[in-house]
Amino acid sequence: MTPRKRDDLFARDDAPEKFEFNESVARVFDNMLERSVPFYKECQQMVVALVEATAQPGTRVYDLGCSTGTLIREMARAVPPESDIRFIGLDNSDAMLKKARRKLKEFGDRCEVVSGDLNGPLELENASVVILNYTLQFLPPARRQGLLKRIRQSLLPGGALILIEKVKAEAAALAPVFVERYYAYKRERGYSRMEISRKREALEEVLVPLPPGENVTMLETAGFGTVDVFFKWFNFCGFVALRGEAGSGSQPAPGPQPASGKKRAKTRKSR
Ligand SMILES: Nc1ncnc2c1ncn2[C@@H]1O[C@H](C[S@+](CC[C@H]([NH3+])C(=O)[O-])CC(=O)[O-])[C@@H](O)[C@H]1O
Ligand SMILES: O=C(O)C(=O)Cc1ccccc1
Numbered sequence: 001m002t003p004r005k006r007d008d009l010f011a012r013d014d015a016p017e018k019f020e021f022n023e024s025v026a027r028v029f030d031n032m033l034e035r036s037v038p039f040y041k042e043c044q045q046m047v048v049a050l051v052e053a054t055a056q057p058g059t060r061v062y063d064l065g066c067s068t069g070t071l072i073r074e075m076a077r078a079v080p081p082e083s084d085i086r087f088i089g090l091d092n093s094d095a096m097l098k099k100a101r102r103k104l105k106e107f108g109d110r111c112e113v114v115s116g117d118l119n120g121p122l123e124l125e126n127a128s129v130v131i132l133n134y135t136l137q138f139l140p141p142a143r144r145q146g147l148l149k150r151i152r153q154s155l156l157p158g159g160a161l162i163l164i165e166k167v168k169a170e171a172a173a174l175a176p177v178f179v180e181r182y183y184a185y186k187r188e189r190g191y192s193r194m195e196i197s198r199k200r201e202a203l204e205e206v207l208v209p210l211p212p213g214e215n216v217t218m219l220e221t222a223g224f225g226t227v228d229v230f231f232k233w234f235n236f237c238g239f240v241a242l243r244g245e246a247g248s249g250s251q252p253a254p255g256p257q258p259a260s261g262k263k264r265a266k267t268r269k270s271r
Helices: 023-036 040-054 070-078 094-110 141-154 172-188 193-203 212-221
Strands: 060-064 086-091 111-115 127-133 155-166 224-233 236-243
Touching: 023 040, 023 094, 040 070, 040 127, 040 155, 040 224, 040 236, 060 070, 070 086, 070 094, 070 111, 086 094, 094 111, 127 141, 141 155, 141 212, 155 212, 172 193, 212 224, 212 236
Parallel strands: 060 086, 060 127, 086 111, 127 155
Antiparallel strands: 155 236, 224 236
16 A cells, blocks of 8 residues: 655645646645545545435446545445445546546446546436535536536436535625634644645635535526535535426425335325
8 A cells, every 4th residue: 555645735845826636636635635624534424324325226326526536435345236336436637537546446347437527518327326525616616507407417316416515604704714713624734824825825716615505506406306414514515415306396306215225115205
């Protein structure tokens, strides 16, 4: 196992002025996420639990913006092969995909990672779950609604979208509190004030967070009949959205079959 490299990207004299998912980021990425994303591992396990509850046997789970494949590995370890569920990762960074392929080799054809740009056309086949784990935030805000709509249209009946994002505070008065708490989080994990400041500048116009309410509105506008929040830490938030059935209005779709293949108890038709 190659030793995990410590993220020193913004401590170096050749620190990037604009953040890009290139080789130098991929080299330290797993350590960067662990030290820069609050509850990253806990959220991973929450996503695994949601996938176990919503993924349908014989279908696909898509991880869009899969990076080095860490989340896919956790899902592939948790979901039994006999459920015949395949995990498809997509990313537009060759450096990330190279690391993902190495990390997922042990799972054979249960896991596949492909190159693709979420700003362009998207083909999702036989998808019961789609995941956007800290990915949508990197798309221009004007392109996000279209992607969410394409995802909603591609999902199987009873399908689910799991969206985790860095967010802005809903209340402007609290924004400074949330941001300062986040930077304190980074300092507590060994980042200097200079590294934090340089990364903030490099992420300007690259990572564009929206308030949770705007994310919920985009999900509802995309046609998801049920939207809920399953995680929140200051300016980080996790949403789960279930595909509503055509003509069902705001009624949530009947719950999908759990990944284990055991039939769920029939949900009572809501009155
Ligand atoms: N237009 C795009 N098309 C495809 N991929 C893109 C695009 N823009 C960015 N990406 C990819 O989205 C990922 C965002 S990281 C996701 C973490 C992962 N989900 C995880 O659970 O570890 C989160 C972060 O860095 O904070 C990177 O791999 C980019 O290459
Ligand atoms: O928002 C930030 O300041 C971050 O550091 C989040 C982040 C984490 C990993 C890659 C890019 C941005």
